[in-house]
Amino acid sequence: MQMIAKMYQRLNAAYGDQHWWPAESPFEVMVGAVLTQNTAWTNVEKCIRNLQDCLTPHAMAQLSQEELAQRIRSSGYYNQKAARLKRLLAWFSKYGYDLAACAQRPTEVLRTELLAINGIGKETADSILLYALGRPVFVIDAYTKRVMSRMTGVTYSDYDALAALFTAHLPREAGVYNQYHALLVQHCKQHCTTKPNCDCCPLGEFCTYRKANKYSKK
DNA sequence: CGCCAGGGCCATA
DNA sequence: TATGGCCATGGC
Numbered sequence A: 001m002q003m004i005a006k007m008y009q010r011l012n013a014a015y016g017d018q019h020w021w022p023a024e025s026p027f028e029v030m031v032g033a034v035l036t037q038n039t040a041w042t043n044v045e046k047c048i049r050n051l052q053d054c055l056t057p058h059a060m061a062q063l064s065q066e067e068l069a070q071r072i073r074s075s076g077y078y079n080q081k082a083a084r085l086k087r088l089l090a091w092f093s094k095y096g097y098d099l100a101a102c103a104q105r106p107t108e109v110l111r112t113e114l115l116a117i118n119g120i121g122k123e124t125a126d127s128i129l130l131y132a133l134g135r136p137v138f139v140i141d142a143y144t145k146r147v148m149s150r151m152t153g154v155t156y157s158d159y160d161a162l163a164a165l166f167t168a169h170l171p172r173e174a175g176v177y178n179q180y181h182a183l184l185v186q187h188c189k190q191h192c193t194t195k196p197n198c199d200c201c202p203l204g205e206f207c208t209y210r211k212a213n214k215y216s217k218k
Numbered sequence B: 001c002g003c004c005a006g007g008g009c010c011a012t013a
Numbered sequence C: 001t002a003t004g005g006c007c008a009t010g011g012c
Helices: A003-015 A026-035 A041-050 A057-062 A065-071 A078-093 A107-115 A122-132 A142-152 A159-167 A174-192
Strands: none
Touching: A003 A174, A026 A041, A026 A078, A026 A122, A057 A078, A065 A078, A107 A122, A122 A159, A122 A174, A142 A159, A142 A174, A159 A174
């Protein structure tokens, strides 16, 4: 599976630096990670604008759950997500809303704590670990599964197994994981979703996708 | 009008 | 372990 490293080179050459996550602070990353669950990022952007005056944990904690829900309405599932954000805040409060205090804990401990929060699953937890805390954790999302399924014809249902496939063939660096995941999203938007079966794919012969290759959501 | 987007939880078998 | 229902808005 040197394919993993070669794909990275190809995508990097084709798309360049992606400088993810699109947010102005680690806390904004955490909020965005919840808001973007099964939701188009364009819908999340409106919510972030509505939250401009409460994009710090202290300020957001002042909002009632109902007020919060109304402000994040355009991200969909707003009642669920407001409750999830409140739970995430409750967890963060144990560290005094202090990222530096949080950063003293080992990655595995933080991941376990995040996954224990109702409404924070693997992708959301890992997005926070990688993009807010800079930990070397590879994020798997729908795009990642879609690209890989189209590359190999295999359906990936095991999150951790697919993540391990990437980490086993890459230097254990947050910067690489960050860029790679962003590249997969960018590539999927430009090719796998809008131009399936095109003949201009930057992945070239590595992409064996054919229309006969059905791939599933999971 | 229908489909789906940078998920996750819960009930059921 | 693996499906199915549910949550909900906005863009196309």
